[in-house]
Amino acid sequence: MSDAAHPIGMFDSGVGGLTVARAVIDLLPHEDLIYFGDTARCPYGPRAADEVRKFALEIMDALVEEEVKLLVVACNSASSAALDEARARYAVPIVDVIAPGVKAAVAATRNRRVGLIGTHRTVESGAYEKAMATTRANVSIHARACPRFVEFVERGDTSSDELLDLAREYLQPLRESDIDTLILGCTHYPLLSGVIQYVMGSGVVLISSAEAIAAEIFAELKDRNLLSRNRAMGAHRFVSSSEQGITSELGNRFLGPEFKDIEHRPWDKR
Known part of the structure; x- marks a missing residue:
């Protein structure tokens, strides 16, 4: 089997x-995909x-053993903690979530004041500020940790009064910072776009990096002659590290009809 026939x-x-998988399937429908959700150890944000x-390296080791042709770190906390070492460790190309989000924010902002929301790990890492500095766009980032957003998404709550009250508490400092663009710096957060947009107002552009990530994946595969030659719909595998993590309801909400049965792979049984 040629490298082009291997999965992402x-x-x-x-x-x-x-949310990133959805964008990749839409843009690259003929590509095979393996998705791993580390639900047994979620969330990563509060961890060291x-x-x-x-x-992250354990999971990438396992995916490389599956002979993937490209790795996608669809997690801001993992990107900020492990990306440099991963790029030195693996021969396959790696696409992360941070750089595409920054590029999209630079293109969207009008007043050069960009907000960022994410987990404590992502915000404290300074990874977005470092990525922004490389653009030389003279854009300031105003960051705010929103750690409890993840737990609402994981339990399927995207619109309750409790969530709205929490969003107002988290986002008020950003409203006062006169930002015109807000990076959703966690791949869980696009499912909360309705509440976040309601609190921030229609004048603030929300940046979800999923589509930008998918475009970067396309470019990487094209440049390396690794785009699938298959004309049929790609095969999609979804793997979870716990039986309770990714339910059919959540999977369908995030991904739609392409969501299939979940395989469970506890780490102690690999």
């Missing part, structure tokens, strides 16, 4: 990365950087 490997700490790095 993607992972996240839970179900949030399925070394622990997140260890988890």
Whole structure:
């Protein structure tokens, strides 16, 4: 089997990365895809950087063993903790969530004041600020950790009064910062776009990096002559590290009809 026929490997700490999987399937329908959600150890955001790095490298090791042709780190916390080491460790190309989000924000902002929401791990890492500095776009980032958003998404709550109250609490400092663009710096957060947009107002552009990530994956595969030659719909595998993590209801909400049965792969049984 040629390298072009190998699957794309993607992972996240839970179900949030399925928003990226959706965009990849839409743009690259003929590609095979393996998605791993580390639901047994979710969320990554409150964990120490070394622990997140260890988890991320374990998962990428497993995906490389599956002979993937490209790795997608569909998790902001993992990208900020493990990306540099991963690129030195693996021969396959790696696409992360941070750089595409920054590029999209630079293109969208009018007043050069961009907000960022994410987990504590992502916000404290400074990864978005570092990526923004490389653009030389003279754009300031105003960051705010929103750690509890993940738990609402993981339990399927995207519109309750409790969530709305929490969003108002989290986002008020950003409303006062006069931002015109807001990066959703966690792949779970696009499922909360309705509430976030309601609180921030229609004048703020929300940046979900899923489509930008899919475009970068296309470019990487095209440049390396790794686009699938298959004309049929690609095969999609969804793997979880716990039986309770990715339910059919959540999978269908994130991904739609392409969501299939979940395989469970506890780490102690690999």
